[in-house]
Amino acid sequence: MYREGIVTDKKTKLNREGCFVNVGLLNEVFLDKPLTHGVRVTVRIEDPNKPKKLKGTAVSPTEPTLKTGVYWGYSVRIANTLSDVFTKSPYEGGYDAIIGTSDRGDPISSIDSKSLNYNHALIVFGGLKGLEAALENDDKLDVEDPKLLFEHYLNALPDQGSRTIRTEEAILVTLSALSEKLSPKVPRMVCKFNELLPQSSDTS
Known part of the structure; x- marks a missing residue:
């Protein structure tokens, strides 16, 4: 079982090496590795059926998804320019499906179902x-039309009826419309949530 937690300032007995992490349960989880107080950490709990003596291990934030397929949130990186979005990818080989969104793009309905492999x-x-404004402020990009930067330049909401759509609204609309167009090359893992949820008395 995995949980996100915060390292507390609680002292260990007899100066035992390690620390305690508050993961939102009645009892804190003991890690045998000392970590800085106040740090956020992803914890793999060894035996959640022993709620009074919880022990765990600090793991990478990507492990819950890689091991179980469960969604475990997202990470953020700062891109100072539009070109940095493309060139500073955290993935080896970069991105293999690059999609731009705009009210000047092609209707998203023009994309066949499950045709966007990535x-x-x-x-x-x-x-x-x-995206025109972002392009104008990037001296590294020598193009005038942002459409030329993308494999697909899509309008998720044709005839939107308003001059602009807030970005937070556009994200939800676009991801909903793209969900049946995207086809990941790595098969999605099926989660067994009943095995992943904590079974301790304080969360039942």
């Missing part, structure tokens, strides 16, 4: 002034 997809949203 290992690492990138979907780019603009601000109120669109």
